[in-house]
Amino acid sequence: MSLPDHAGAWMEALLGAPVPSEPRSTCADCAMCRPASPATRAFSPSVKCCTFQPSLPNFLVGAALLDERTSERARAALRGRIAEGRGATPLYLERTPDEERDQELGKAEYGQDPTLLCDYYEEGLCGMWAHREAVCSTFWCLSDRRAVGMRFHEATKRLLGRVEEMLAIWNVRALLPTRADALVHLDDRPRRYALGELPGARTGGSIGLPTRRRIWGPWMGREEAFYRACAERVAPLSWADVRTIGGDALTAAIAEVQAARARLDAPLPTVLCAGNVDRITLGAEAGLLTERVPDDPLAVPNAVADALPLFDGRPLAEVLAAVPAIGPWLQRLVDQEVLGVPGEGDVAPRDRPTGTLGPDDVLAVFRSFRGSTIDHRLDVSPEGEVTWALVCGGREVRVEDSEHIRLLQFIERGARGFRAGDTAGLLGGGWPAAKELLQDLVDEGFLQRVAEPCAPQPPR
Numbered sequence: 001m002s003l004p005d006h007a008g009a010w011m012e013a014l015l016g017a018p019v020p021s022e023p024r025s026t027c028a029d030c031a032m033c034r035p036a037s038p039a040t041r042a043f044s045p046s047v048k049c050c051t052f053q054p055s056l057p058n059f060l061v062g063a064a065l066l067d068e069r070t071s072e073r074a075r076a077a078l079r080g081r082i083a084e085g086r087g088a089t090p091l092y093l094e095r096t097p098d099e100e101r102d103q104e105l106g107k108a109e110y111g112q113d114p115t116l117l118c119d120y121y122e123e124g125l126c127g128m129w130a131h132r133e134a135v136c137s138t139f140w141c142l143s144d145r146r147a148v149g150m151r152f153h154e155a156t157k158r159l160l161g162r163v164e165e166m167l168a169i170w171n172v173r174a175l176l177p178t179r180a181d182a183l184v185h186l187d188d189r190p191r192r193y194a195l196g197e198l199p200g201a202r203t204g205g206s207i208g209l210p211t212r213r214r215i216w217g218p219w220m221g222r223e224e225a226f227y228r229a230c231a232e233r234v235a236p237l238s239w240a241d242v243r244t245i246g247g248d249a250l251t252a253a254i255a256e257v258q259a260a261r262a263r264l265d266a267p268l269p270t271v272l273c274a275g276n277v278d279r280i281t282l283g284a285e286a287g288l289l290t291e292r293v294p295d296d297p298l299a300v301p302n303a304v305a306d307a308l309p310l311f312d313g314r315p316l317a318e319v320l321a322a323v324p325a326i327g328p329w330l331q332r333l334v335d336q337e338v339l340g341v342p343g344e345g346d347v348a349p350r351d352r353p354t355g356t357l358g359p360d361d362v363l364a365v366f367r368s369f370r371g372s373t374i375d376h377r378l379d380v381s382p383e384g385e386v387t388w389a390l391v392c393g394g395r396e397v398r399v400e401d402s403e404h405i406r407l408l409q410f411i412e413r414g415a416r417g418f419r420a421g422d423t424a425g426l427l428g429g430g431w432p433a434a435k436e437l438l439q440d441l442v443d444e445g446f447l448q449r450v451a452e453p454c455a456p457q458p459p460r
């Protein structure tokens with residue numbers, strides 16, 4: 001069982017089987033302290049992946065305090081934070097706004113910076129392992145099922161996070177009904193102290209006394225007892241109870257987990273296409289990386305990596321007849337999301353229009369046969385220089401001048417399909433300049449030629 005007891009039992013009831021463990025994430029001998037990819041910076045053994053301060057829902061704080069397995073250090077840290085009002089609200093014992101900011105700023109130092117270390121970490125171990133919250137309990141650096149396994153864990157994280165929100169609110173409404181309006185948004189989302197959503201409690205490490213009095217009401221000074229009472233209310237809940245409490249708010253997240261779980265058992269499709277991949281050298285083999293698993297290269301024989309262009313939309317049987325050696329690698333290539341199925345706006349290479357790019361041709365952003373999302377980033381240097389980047393499917397386009405920024409913004413808006421000639425007016429050089437740039441983006445695998453724009457799809 002890879003999840004803490006409470007979450008593991010709920011997920012088992014939902015899925016009809018335990019969530020599998022992840023033996024490649026060798027926490028006792030941390031796998032990320034000796035990563036497979038030479039491009040990945042090794043984690044520090046003294047902090048591993050715990051450079052993260054979790055926000056614990058009220059019932060997990062109480063459960064950790066009640067459990068004798070909780071380490072003395074973790075217990076002292078929980079009590080210290082509660083006594084000092086450091087992120088202690090009736091909903092959560094959460095990150096302070098300062099910790100939230102440090103965490104954002106310290107993302108580059110993830111797995112490195114001891115100043116970001118979790119308060120509940122003790123000599124290489126989690127001091128409250130049995131009561132980890134959704135982020136910690138679904139984090140695995142390496143998955144047996146690689147990118148597809150990661151998608152399942154991410155879906156589980158979103159569901160458990162939503163369950164934690166709903167149960168924390170359910171406890172507050174029962175135990176502290178007069179303060180519920182101050183603590184819960186109208187859309188049933190918790191007001192997060194870490195995000196500055198509690199009025200009057202926006203800065204500093206500890207919540208000020210007036211705000212503490214206002215949010216804790218009759219439980220002021222008895223916060224630990226409140227958290228324990230929350231744990232006692234949640235401990236007997238079955239998944240059916242949780243489902244009833246969560247209601248419609250859980251429906252979408254449950255469907256996402258079920259779909260991600262079904263994908264783990266899905267048979268191989270009859271047609272597979274190769275998306276964008278970063279190829280590195282791993283000794284005598286090739287390492288294949290995709291964006292969901294940037295630190296976990298799939299090591300394959302070079303002959304297998306060389307054969308990927310054959311996955312252009314022809315039947316799988318034809319590819320296997322041409323390169324029989326690829327057969328044993330198929331499932332792992334699918335798991336790594338090197339191979340995927342055409343659809344969701346992505347057209348198999350051999351079905352794409354060819355010839356010279358003309359103004360009436362339709363282009364779309366290439367999702368790499370894995371439903372990659374399109375993200376943009378705006379960076380401003382200390383000198384005030386603006387860089388705009390568009391990222392999708394393991395490819396990034398970065399521009400600096402205003403007319404190219406406008407062009408990328410146009411492409412982002414028309415990601416599912418736009419007429420190539422409609423970009424001509426955005427560049428000083430007109431259609432010749434636009435054509436050259438668009439053709440480069442096609443050649444780099446950022447754009448693809450399609451017959452017609454794709455209808456919007458639900459998120460994967």
Ligand code: SF4
Pocket residue numbers: 024025026027028029030031032033043048049050139140141142
């Ligand atoms: S999950 Fe964390 S502790 Fe476990 S092996 Fe991965 S990085 Fe190391």
Ligand code: SF4
Pocket residue numbers: 049050051052053054118119120121122125126127128129132136
């Ligand atoms: S709660 Fe445990 S697993 Fe999560 S960051 Fe802290 S020490 Fe690590």
